[in-house]
Amino acid sequence: MIDYSPFWKTLEKSNENWYTLTGKHNMSYSTLHRLKHNKDISTKTINDLCRILNCSVQDILQYIPSKEDQLL
Numbered sequence: 001m002i003d004y005s006p007f008w009k010t011l012e013k014s015n016e017n018w019y020t021l022t023g024k025h026n027m028s029y030s031t032l033h034r035l036k037h038n039k040d041i042s043t044k045t046i047n048d049l050c051r052i053l054n055c056s057v058q059d060i061l062q063y064i065p066s067k068e069d070q071l072l
Contacts (some may be wrong), residue, residue, distance in 0.1 A: 001066040010059040
């Protein structure tokens with residue numbers, strides 16, 4: 001399972017917030033909603049967040065093994 005809790009911690013430490021992401025950086029409310037609920041987002045969005053927050057991918061997401069993961 002991909003978990004976006006690192007994103008919220010990174011956002012909290014930055015000069016950005018929900019309002020600047022949507023207003024200044026044109027991120028959609030639905031994207032932030034998807035992050036909040038650990039739903040899929042695109043790699044473009046991950047790239048944009050890393051650029052905006054000047055951080056690494058691991059500052060946005062982490063992988064947590066889960067029994068609900070799809071069997072391969």
